Amino acid sequence: MITMKEIAESAGVSQATVSRVLSGSTLVSPAKRRAVMEWINKLGYTPNMSAQTLANKQSHLIGMIVPDMKNPFFFEVIDYLESEMKRHGYHLLVANTRGDENVERYHLQTLRARQIDGLIVVPTSENFANINKLKDTSISVVVLTQSHEMYDSICISHSYGGRLVANHLLSLGMQNVLLVGFPQDEKFIGFLEVYREKGIKIPEENYFDFKKGEQDVVQAAYDAVKEYFRIHAFDEISAIFAVNDLAAFGVLHAVKELGLDIPGEIAVVSFDDTFISKNSFPALTSVSQPLEEMARIAVELIIDRFHNGSAKKPVHLELKPSLLVRESSVKTN
Amino acid sequence: MITMKEIAESAGVSQATVSRVLSGSTLVSPAKRRAVMEWINKLGYTPNMSAQTLANKQSHLIGMIVPDMKNPFFFEVIDYLESEMKRHGYHLLVANTRGDENVERYHLQTLRARQIDGLIVVPTSENFANINKLKDTSISVVVLTQSHEMYDSICISHSYGGRLVANHLLSLGMQNVLLVGFPQDEKFIGFLEVYREKGIKIPEENYFDFKKGEQDVVQAAYDAVKEYFRIHAFDEISAIFAVNDLAAFGVLHAVKELGLDIPGEIAVVSFDDTFISKNSFPALTSVSQPLEEMARIAVELIIDRFHNGSAKKPVHLELKPSLLVRESSVKTN
DNA sequence: CTGAAAGCGCTAACAT
């Protein structure tokens, strides 16, 4: 690895001058600048960002912690974030907790040690137990997909998303629905509110509950549907609302295996609108999150906080999701 | 951020002693060790890895460059890699080229600047143009999913995978097949070899060619099938072999939309065996790569090279894929 | 405009 010192010696200037050239300072004579540039190219100099980080107290690194890297939703988020960071000259350090709070704690610690300029977290721990401890560190954090009072946070209104689904299904006259996911999820709460407002009750047994931290969501959802219909007649429900695309994928598999027509005999509605929703057959009606916008804002917030400190109080963004109606709930032809 | 120096002052010892405690050196008296540990906890010390990297010339960072982060195959790989790196105390820096060679070049440069201890690349550029230039740098690279003569490389035999598919389809008496992907792909070449050996010819028009760097593979595959059947009768082919799961997903969608029975009227075979293969309906017969093993070896190779230099000559691993037969090619009930 | 020198936080001889 060739260093600034070496190119300084070769070009017959001081290290400071090389540094100035590299940083685009105007205080360098054209002649020296040219000489330095020549040697930089000739010797193939690459700056040492660790040294820069140490000297500047800025790493241009953003850490991200997610609970499940295998979920396409997170991958699409990561993809947008990575892309957005590149635009700003940042790099992404990803860490996966696999739903384990201890792993989350570990990553919180090691990412901090890496001098990240900011952290984007999709919380794993219950009640934000781990991330709340970051409060008395100087690190700026953005909580993604959930709202958090202490930190900047960006999410959609899940309950509004649930309401969209409810209104859609009700407009189709579908009164009995199976919910596949985590009953405490805001989207289901919003959904149930609407039904309650209309005086329609969804029986308890129609809330299928995943174990917290369930890793094979597809399989769990598949099993849920199979189990439900082992006990219930096919015409007892008219629709299934899945907590996310992974779950919907499992639901779809099960429903088709049972030979039920979608949406004729049973409608399926999903959440997140990843490539799975768009490309399944039938294509899934799904609640879509404005991921690109969320990613853009997240990166901007992080960078802004880094420079302008924690002076301003936390920004809480709650964007509105939208419902994309496709063939899994409404026959088009 | 509290530093070693501050700990040293608080504990009334030298910085070197703190460093020794932290590195687990035995050359510290129990008393001082205890005192130091107390202050470390009290003050909430976190080491500065940039400084460590600078002093040690080791970052414990591994970079990875992939051409398409949205492909489930790659994110399953990334997931395994991240997990494996964590076991070794490494972190993963991911970069996505989106099929753009210029972006690949950019990342090669910036990742190097970040002092990564090693690089795992899934090549984007034709003929390895970009990565070949790493040869005269000291960085250790592992090429993943393809074989490369200069660097350590880990891949499966794609042509063997293609042969597995060919033999499987032939055993089912399927003589005319539509290939959806990139005709120059080894898996298709292997596939065609077997057919040729049996004296069976697949007409040129049955090779559907994606544009290089095609980003929406699902859609492209969907379109390919639709287009094929716009011109051809349904019974002209008995099977479709898709280049990967993303393509197979599109194929599946199209075939079902056309109302064809799978595998009765048409069989579908895929490659990579991601969660898509496992969970589609019908579940896809697919060629499976030993991802976990590949990830483990990749990380071990990188770390080994880092410590033992480029002395030994490159290791080339070509693992054998296996064919998982599911309902998309063979009716089970 | 340019160079010398101090410092970022940590490690690793080298003394003692």
Added chain:
DNA sequence: ATGTTAGCGCTTTCAG
């Protein structure tokens, strides 16, 4: 067993 010191590669005053 412990402290002192000299870097690691870069940025940034401070002089000139």
